Amino acid sequence: MSIVQASMPPQSATAELPSVWQRLRTNKNLVALWFMLPAAAFLILFLAYPLGLGIWMSFTDERIGRAGIFIGLENYEWLWSDTIFWLSVFNTLLYTLIASAIKFAIGLYLALLLNRHMPFKAMIRAIVLIPFIVPTVLSAIAFWWIYDAQFSIISWSLIKLGLIDHNINFLGDTNWARGSVIFANIWRGVPFVAITLLAGLQTVSPSLYEAATLDGATDWQRFRHITYPLLTPIIAVVMTFSVLFTFTDFQLVWALTRGGPVNATHLMATLSYQRGIISGRLGEGAAIATAMIPFLLAAIAISWFGMQRRKWQQGSDND
């Protein structure tokens, strides 16, 4: 920095006593403060503050149009004995576990397929990502029509094939509804997992596979001992994101079932909306939303420590 000052002729005249303006312009920390200001303002006003406010609201009995008073843990006590709340916790865990596991399996498989040599490679990869580009709600609406109780194309096809003899009530029957919602989520999530894992696969040097083949490794051995270890870091990150977004999913379920039938597909997020905004009990809704935080922290912690352990094993300190 001192060289900079010296090489600027207009400044050298007043160099003895830099003015306040001069210092504001050149002090690195102050300049950085100005640069950080817009982003920090948004994130503090509309992210950090609401996060804190949400936790505070969960300890009040605030309703829409009426300020709340502090009631301690009453909301949580009420939820603790509320079977619908526990059902939504169960649904959320079920939804997250099944959808994430299948998304990972199919996504990895699809990434391995796309990594192979074939004609129209670039175009096929581009097409795969389309479900991820289209807004979730709009594709959920398409699924709603596909799952229609009367005019479902799936039921029609299965009847024509002679596999079933009457329409499946996809969104009206408890288990079918759960399965249908999970399928729609997997459908939307697979492209993301596949394309990000594909990016990871492309960094693996082909010469490793060639060397392994020369040594007589089978397909499975090459996957298990080359692909998988080299891919682990990116798998950890992708699956963390996938789990977080699945756990907090709202729009897909809201567009398809709104939590029905008989709360069978209510996730914690949809229940929170139902109680907080539709019924107007903001405090209770906030409590349900806050109850999601420990689960999220646990998911983040697991992947964080997994990565640390791996870094330690590899003995590398770069990111």
Added chain:
Amino acid sequence: MTDSATMESKKLVTGVQALAQSDDTEGMSYLESLPRRLITLYLPLFIILIVLLFPFYWMALTSIKPDEQLIDMNTYNPFWVVHPTFKHIEKLLFETEYPRWLWNTMYVATCATILSIIASVLAAYAIVRLRFKGADTVGVLIFFAYLVPPSILFIPLASVIQAYGLFDSPLSLILVYPTLLIPFSTWLLMGYFKTIPYELEECALIDGASRWQILVKIVLPLAVPGLISAFIFSFTLCWNEFIYALTFLQSTPNKTVPVAIVNEFVDGDIYKWGSLMAGALVGSLPLVILYAFFVEHYVSAMTGAVKE
């Protein structure tokens, strides 16, 4: 696996070829016979592609199907359309407020994206290049901000928006969406800024450029691909956002496409499907067209944010 000697020599040859050329060679795929490739590669890929694309086909087909074919699946083959009609799309564009919703969505997405990109460029530059005290901590905090999901924030945000008097106004979304976009864009741009050589900036500093001039005249032109990635990905996220728009917007003309589709068309009418699907199709098209032009940027945005 017949003659191992020729196999070995073949491998050697291809190994040399692979060294000479880039990674886009056939690799070891010549080792597989065509029938084997059919079963292990083309067939599964074909099935997955069909499943991934079927909902869009169904959406498009339904939106041009006459009503009587929609509900009569026995006289007509439901997988095809006999006399396509634009009635549903016409109804959508001229009898509903759909153009208004489309405009709202685009307006909110554009404004929020521009705001976020400006804030992210400044923040990313400060974190990567100014190296101020605590820059690393701020970087980690921004990463964590990325992990905070909207579904735990919408209730308190609703009361914040209410307190600021922004309820039922597009401005509420323009101000709130950057919280989803800034963490992601900052993280992405940090990666891009890191690749720009220090020497360029040092030269400019020696020539007397201010930090602002360096950012505008040197760093930004070099980071254009990153800016495009951040821009289109942010735009897509805005278009896709649902829960905030659902919570903050009440009156019909102010809604965005995803919210309006879910709330305004559901009238129990058995013939709603045509216009509903037309609405979903028309709402998706702008993004798909944008995507078609910028596929590479999308992919680098998605993978860039995950890789760091």
